[in-house]
Amino acid sequence: MAIPPAAPFPEPNWDAVRSSFPLLVSGAAESPELLYFDSAASSQKPEPVLSALDNFYRHDNANVHRGLYALSARATDAFENARATVASFFGAASPRDVVFTSGTTAAINLVAHSWGRANLKPGDRILLTELEHHSNLVPWQLLAAQTGAQLVFVPVLGPCGTLDESALDDLLTPGVKLFAFTHISNSLGTINPAAAWCARARSLGITTLVDGAQSAGHIPVNLSSLGCDFYAFSGHKMCGPTAIGALIARPGLLDAMPPFLGGGEMIESVSFLQSSWREAPWRFEAGTPPIAQAIGLAAACRYLDSIGLDHIAARDAALTAALKSSLASIPGLRIVGPPHERGSLVSFVMDQAHPHDLVTFAGEKGLCLRGGHHCTQPLMRKLGLPGTVRASLYFYNSFDEINAATRILADAGRYFA
Amino acid sequence: MNPLDDLYQQVILDHAKRPRNHGPLAVPPAVHSSGVNPSCGDEIEVWAEFSPDDRLSRIHFAGQGCAISQAAASVMTARCTGLSREDARARIAEFSEILTGTSEPDLFALGEVAAFAGVRRFPQRVKCAMLAWRALEKLLAP
Numbered sequence: 001m002a003i004p005p006a007a008p009f010p011e012p013n014w015d016a017v018r019s020s021f022p023l024l025v026s027g028a029a030e031s032p033e034l035l036y037f038d039s040a041a042s043s044q045k046p047e048p049v050l051s052a053l054d055n056f057y058r059h060d061n062a063n064v065h066r067g068l069y070a071l072s073a074r075a076t077d078a079f080e081n082a083r084a085t086v087a088s089f090f091g092a093a094s095p096r097d098v099v100f101t102s103g104t105t106a107a108i109n110l111v112a113h114s115w116g117r118a119n120l121k122p123g124d125r126i127l128l129t130e131l132e133h134h135s136n137l138v139p140w141q142l143l144a145a146q147t148g149a150q151l152v153f154v155p156v157l158g159p160c161g162t163l164d165e166s167a168l169d170d171l172l173t174p175g176v177k178l179f180a181f182t183h184i185s186n187s188l189g190t191i192n193p194a195a196a197w198c199a200r201a202r203s204l205g206i207t208t209l210v211d212g213a214q215s216a217g218h219i220p221v222n223l224s225s226l227g228c229d230f231y232a233f234s235g236h237k238m239c240g241p242t243a244i245g246a247l248i249a250r251p252g253l254l255d256a257m258p259p260f261l262g263g264g265e266m267i268e269s270v271s272f273l274q275s276s277w278r279e280a281p282w283r284f285e286a287g288t289p290p291i292a293q294a295i296g297l298a299a300a301c302r303y304l305d306s307i308g309l310d311h312i313a314a315r316d317a318a319l320t321a322a323l324k325s326s327l328a329s330i331p332g333l334r335i336v337g338p339p340h341e342r343g344s345l346v347s348f349v350m351d352q353a354h355p356h357d358l359v360t361f362a363g364e365k366g367l368c369l370r371g372g373h374h375c376t377q378p379l380m381r382k383l384g385l386p387g388t389v390r391a392s393l394y395f396y397n398s399f400d401e402i403n404a405a406t407r408i409l410a411d412a413g414r415y416f417a
Numbered sequence: 418m419n420p421l422d423d424l425y426q427q428v429i430l431d432h433a434k435r436p437r438n439h440g441p442l443a444v445p446p447a448v449h450s451s452g453v454n455p456s457c458g459d460e461i462e463v464w465a466e467f468s469p470d471d472r473l474s475r476i477h478f479a480g481q482g483c484a485i486s487q488a489a490a491s492v493m494t495a496r497c498t499g500l501s502r503e504d505a506r507a508r509i510a511e512f513s514e515i516l517t518g519t520s521e522p523d524l525f526a527l528g529e530v531a532a533f534a535g536v537r538r539f540p541q542r543v544k545c546a547m548l549a550w551r552a553l554e555k556l557l558a559p
Binding site for chain 1: 419421424430456457481482484485542545
């Protein structure tokens with residue numbers, strides 16, 4: 001009998017995975033027990049990321065690129081190796097397509113200031129969706145005011161939170177210069193068909209930006225198959241440190257873009273009246289970069305790869321399905337967002353209580369939730385909601401935690417009845 | 418009392434469910450202002466009428482928000498009606514002190530607004546409680 005080939009990535013022991021998150025281990029011993037359901041805001045950090053940060057500061061800490069001594073060379077190597085790790089994690093063509101930023105917001109602002117001001121003229125259109133986080137809306141409002149470009153939006157279809165694909169046919173026209181949209185909605189969990197949209201935009205010569213804040217580290221993202229021109233993400237939502245993320249661009253795009261922030265590190269030669277710029281990506285990294293954070297982010301990429309993004313996505317989906325059906329059993333609780341496939345979060349409202357009252361109640365019981373507009377105020381207004389409560393998960397959550405969270409929310413429903 | 422029951426005292430839940438002086442007043446004679454809590458997007462509107470001797474003769478509010486913001490608005494309409502501008506400002510300062518102060522509130526002197534001392538344990542909720550009171554404050558400038 002033939003022996004079946006061993007799977008290249010056996011499904012991990014999720015209890016063992018969870019035990020590599022020190023905060024979750026100590027939180028489980030607290031009273032009340034910590035139930036962390038706010039990973040869409042920021043994820044917890046595993047040992048390999050913490051030790052990468054600690055190790056850098058203890059053994060390799062120096063400024064990068066400028067020091068002509070061994071310690072600085074070591075720090076520079078570690079920093080540039082981190083760029084290569086991030087490039088490979090996301091399937092970027094080259095590390096030179098990766099600009100380190102403080103996160104998704106800074107990455108989108110970089111595109112707006114640099115690419116946007118160089119490429120947009122009055123009357124050009126910027127196509128967004130009604131699902132966008134403020135960080136993929138406000139930078140374009142500012143850019144539109146500066147350039148005379150117009151903002152147009154793919155409308156959302158009611159509380160299911162899916163976008164009106166038929167409207168996209170009319171909206172995605174050559175007058176649009178940029179189509180910027182979220183990969184996964186932070187507010188409702190909607191997953192947008194990013195690859196298909198990018199292909200359609202590209203066939204019309206429209207530049208695309210995908211806000212990957214909620215997809216990075218949750219589902220496999222390979223930029224060569226995603227086909228966007230720009231991808232922006234944050235490290236701290238994918239097990240990495242805060243204050244690090246990146247803008248990843250299609251090859252060649254960054255080199256054609258003017259600098260955004262000026263300062264040290266990004267220059268080739270400076271005289272009193274003018275300067276010339278380094279090549280990309282360093283042109284966009286003025287000042288001392290977030291060195292330790294970049295190294296921590298690379299450790300997060302290696303950590304997630306060691307589990308396997310396919311396993312992480314499947315675990316996210318199984319936990320989210322369980323949470324959704326468990327919450328649906330609570331009287332007065334109404335789930336908002338797509339009926340089927342969704343990112344690893346559930347957004348809901350309860351007839352008896354305002355989101356902030358629910359979140360305060362849950363917080364006192366150890367359950368960390370988020371309540372309010374989730375930085376999507378126009379969307380909430382359109383859906384006629386005062387905000388929602390959002391429970392967001394990651395692979396380190398457990399089914400037991402979902403049961404405990406459901407009991408707390410059922411109690412809250414009775415408390416405010 | 419546990420911190421939750423201290424925050425959501427019966428008097429607060431009662432005002433939140435059955436708000437007093439709710440709904441708009443005609444402008445004029447009323448004056449109108451509004452407040453927004455940017456962290457949650459809650460909006461509240463406040464209307465006030467002044468009597469010939471410049472006292473707050475009617476105060477109404479509308480809007481939607483959490484139990485704390487709605488109850489604080491409802492209590493405010495009762496607590497400040499009939500006051501001069503100066504006395505109303507003093508009541509607003511007194512309410513702020515209840516929310517953030519350290520000394521035990523005087524239940525006898527304060528009445529039902531003393532119930533809001535439970536907010537002290539929840540500093541993120543102070544803005545919710547102050548929302549309507551700050552909107553009223555804007556109407557007190559002579």
